[in-house]
Amino acid sequence: MSEPVLVEVLRGDRVESVHRGAVVVAEADGRSVLEIGDAAQLVFPRSAVKSIQALPLVESGAADALGFGARELALACASHRGEAAHVECAASMLAGVGLNADALECGAHWPFNQDAMVALARSGKQPSTLHNNCSGKHSGFLCTCRHMRLEHRGYSGFAHPMQAMLREAMQDVTGARHDEANSAIDGCSIPTHAIPLKSLAYGFARMATGKGLSPGRAAAAKRLLAACMAEPFFVSGSDVLDMPLMQAAPGRIFVKSGAEGMFCAALPELGLGIALKCDDGAGRAGEAMVAAVLSVLLKDDLELSAKLAEMARPAVPSRRGVPVGQIRPVGALSRPDCP
Amino acid sequence: MSEPVLVEVLRGDRVESVHRGAVVVAEADGRSVLEIGDAAQLVFPRSAVKSIQALPLVESGAADALGFGARELALACASHRGEAAHVECAASMLAGVGLNADALECGAHWPFNQDAMVALARSGKQPSTLHNNCSGKHSGFLCTCRHMRLEHRGYSGFAHPMQAMLREAMQDVTGARHDEANSAIDGCSIPTHAIPLKSLAYGFARMATGKGLSPGRAAAAKRLLAACMAEPFFVSGSDVLDMPLMQAAPGRIFVKSGAEGMFCAALPELGLGIALKCDDGAGRAGEAMVAAVLSVLLKDDLELSAKLAEMARPAVPSRRGVPVGQIRPVGALSRPDCP
Numbered sequence: 001m002s003e004p005v006l007v008e009v010l011r012g013d014r015v016e017s018v019h020r021g022a023v024v025v026a027e028a029d030g031r032s033v034l035e036i037g038d039a040a041q042l043v044f045p046r047s048a049v050k051s052i053q054a055l056p057l058v059e060s061g062a063a064d065a066l067g068f069g070a071r072e073l074a075l076a077c078a079s080h081r082g083e084a085a086h087v088e089c090a091a092s093m094l095a096g097v098g099l100n101a102d103a104l105e106c107g108a109h110w111p112f113n114q115d116a117m118v119a120l121a122r123s124g125k126q127p128s129t130l131h132n133n134c135s136g137k138h139s140g141f142l143c144t145c146r147h148m149r150l151e152h153r154g155y156s157g158f159a160h161p162m163q164a165m166l167r168e169a170m171q172d173v174t175g176a177r178h179d180e181a182n183s184a185i186d187g188c189s190i191p192t193h194a195i196p197l198k199s200l201a202y203g204f205a206r207m208a209t210g211k212g213l214s215p216g217r218a219a220a221a222k223r224l225l226a227a228c229m230a231e232p233f234f235v236s237g238s239d240v241l242d243m244p245l246m247q248a249a250p251g252r253i254f255v256k257s258g259a260e261g262m263f264c265a266a267l268p269e270l271g272l273g274i275a276l277k278c279d280d281g282a283g284r285a286g287e288a289m290v291a292a293v294l295s296v297l298l299k300d301d302l303e304l305s306a307k308l309a310e311m312a313r314p315a316v317p318s319r320r321g322v323p324v325g326q327i328r329p330v331g332a333l334s335r336p337d338c339p
Numbered sequence: 340m341s342e343p344v345l346v347e348v349l350r351g352d353r354v355e356s357v358h359r360g361a362v363v364v365a366e367a368d369g370r371s372v373l374e375i376g377d378a379a380q381l382v383f384p385r386s387a388v389k390s391i392q393a394l395p396l397v398e399s400g401a402a403d404a405l406g407f408g409a410r411e412l413a414l415a416c417a418s419h420r421g422e423a424a425h426v427e428c429a430a431s432m433l434a435g436v437g438l439n440a441d442a443l444e445c446g447a448h449w450p451f452n453q454d455a456m457v458a459l460a461r462s463g464k465q466p467s468t469l470h471n472n473c474s475g476k477h478s479g480f481l482c483t484c485r486h487m488r489l490e491h492r493g494y495s496g497f498a499h500p501m502q503a504m505l506r507e508a509m510q511d512v513t514g515a516r517h518d519e520a521n522s523a524i525d526g527c528s529i530p531t532h533a534i535p536l537k538s539l540a541y542g543f544a545r546m547a548t549g550k551g552l553s554p555g556r557a558a559a560a561k562r563l564l565a566a567c568m569a570e571p572f573f574v575s576g577s578d579v580l581d582m583p584l585m586q587a588a589p590g591r592i593f594v595k596s597g598a599e600g601m602f603c604a605a606l607p608e609l610g611l612g613i614a615l616k617c618d619d620g621a622g623r624a625g626e627a628m629v630a631a632v633l634s635v636l637l638k639d640d641l642e643l644s645a646k647l648a649e650m651a652r653p654a655v656p657s658r659r660g661v662p663v664g665q666i667r668p669v670g671a672l673s674r675p676d677c678p
Binding site for chain 1: 445528599619
């Protein structure tokens with residue numbers, strides 16, 4: 001495995017660190033528009049596929065029965081930063097089915113957002129499962145279970161019907177096998193499955209266009225991506241790139257980060273799905289890579305493309321806030337005509 | 340630049356992410372005992388060379404005049420975690436020369452240690468420059484300036500006499516050129532210089548043995564490394580591998596991490612210096628690499644070597660604290676007979 005260097009981290013004008021990775025852009029018929037590195041490599045998509053994992057929440061009728069709007073749906077697809085509005089939204093989703101933080105099986109951690117962490121500490125409280133970045137997804141699972149009158153306890157386990165529904169949705173959308181043999185456990189305790197990177201790009205082209213999916217699933221997929229694009233704060237938070245990327249072109253760009261340098265994305269207007277993985281798992285590199293590839297794919301919109309290219313090249317600041325370096329896409333990602 | 344894969348991150352039994360890097364082990368005469376990857380590559384050593392940067396504090400007589408013991412000297416070589424004892428020690432070093440946090444030019448950030456961050460937030464206070472992981476090093480600079488009756492303001496700038504002293508010490512110990520042409524700015528606002536990785540291994544063999552250094556410098560070097568090995572908490576903190584690595588064999592292992600996947604280390608009994616850099620800047624990989632190479636070099640001490648090998652293979656936990664993966668050294672670092 002030797003993926004190409006796609007991101008450099010400069011200190012002054014010298015390269016201090018490099019990040020390798022692979023990128024696939026695909027259409028809903030499975031044709032690749034762009035492949036950089038090994039498109040067939042198996043990756044754990046982690047949180048980048050939460051929107052696919054939220055399909056049963058909509059398809060079961062639970063979301064409608066509970067009166068969920070775009071915010072709740074976005075939070076069900078989110079890796080949130082533990083900010084107050086995220087925590088309140090998850091708590092209210094659970095309250096709607098008579099549950100609370102105790103039912104979440106994702107574990108607790110301090111909010112990823114620094115201001116939220118400081119505020120929680122100042123309140124004298126400890127972090128709960130609601131502060132877990134996956135609490136919206138898990139709340140969605142619990143709402144689905146309760147609506148379907150399934151015993152919700154143990155919903156995170158491989159053998160639970162909730163996980164069987166997630167495997168069916170993932171397999172249908174991506175076309176990739178999901179079983180015990182390619183499973184491992186995610187940070188939030190549910191199974192995650194190693195599947196080809198190109199299957200994820202293909203899957204998100206189908207999520208964005210509905211092509212090849214059943215009518216009900218196609219509608220649910222479009223509704224979930226639309227909710228994320230309408231409420232980018234609820235899918236991410238104030239201090240990660242997912243939010244400004246989606247805000248840069250409302251309704252036109254869907255992106256979702258995952259742990260270990262994963263990103264899935266979609267451009268509905270072009271019918272394209274995108275999946276990428278940074279070899280070493282660095283989030284900073286995944287962010288630069290996704291911004292760069294979006295800039296390339298949206299090159300016909302000069303202003304937007306320039307804005308995205310700028311977001312792919314953030315400054316590296318000193319502790320006094322002075323820029324002392326820069327992150328930049330290189331190689332295939334630095335050539336604006338790559339597809 | 341294509342360094343070998345030296346660390347794998349597993350989820351279940353599958354590789355999820357990989358880290359590449361280079362390692363050099365050298366003797367004080369400059370001879371390499373072990374080279375993995377490009378030993379001549381230029382790297383910014385960042386905080387891994389703080390013990391060299393503390394030489395003027397001892398050589399100027401400031402440390403003795405101020406009555407510094409092992410804790411103060413260790414803190415001057417530290418990337419600390421902002422725990423209470425770190426902050427108090429830095430404040431007391433500054434008080435000894437009539438200064439306080441306002442004189443530090445490193446910038447402020449919340450403590451890296453989570454418990455310390457929560458405690459500071461609960462106190463209602465904001466982080467100060469004393470919480471900066473480099474505040475001990477900067478306090479050492481200020482003590483040196485005051486003892487030498489130098490104007491201390493601007494001590495972090497390239498043209499200040501303090502920085503000229505640091506360049507002289509770094510150049511003398513490592514044999515590598517240090518000037519404006521290979522300089523950039525570190526996170527704590529002082530210059531950092533891109534020098535060959537092998538020069539750092541060579542330099543730390545000299546720091547540990549005193550060979551090739553002037554008698555006064557050799558004594559200062561040994562005193563600083565001894566202080567770090569005697570007070571590993573003050574060089575690092577409760578939640579990074581530097582401390583348990585040095586505690587595993589008191590007085591026999593010196594290690595110091597730096598940002599962007601750097602490590603410098605020394606084994607005084609074997610007369611060896613070690614320098615390594617993870618390509619992508621990941622601290623988790625630098626930790627696994629340094630523990631693995633120490634395990635290999637100390638293989639004659641079976642118990643210690645096994646303990647270090649274990650530290651090179653930490654579990655990856657879920658948010659509920661269940662092991663769901665593992666970090667492990669591979670390739671040249673996985674062969675116990677590599678040198």
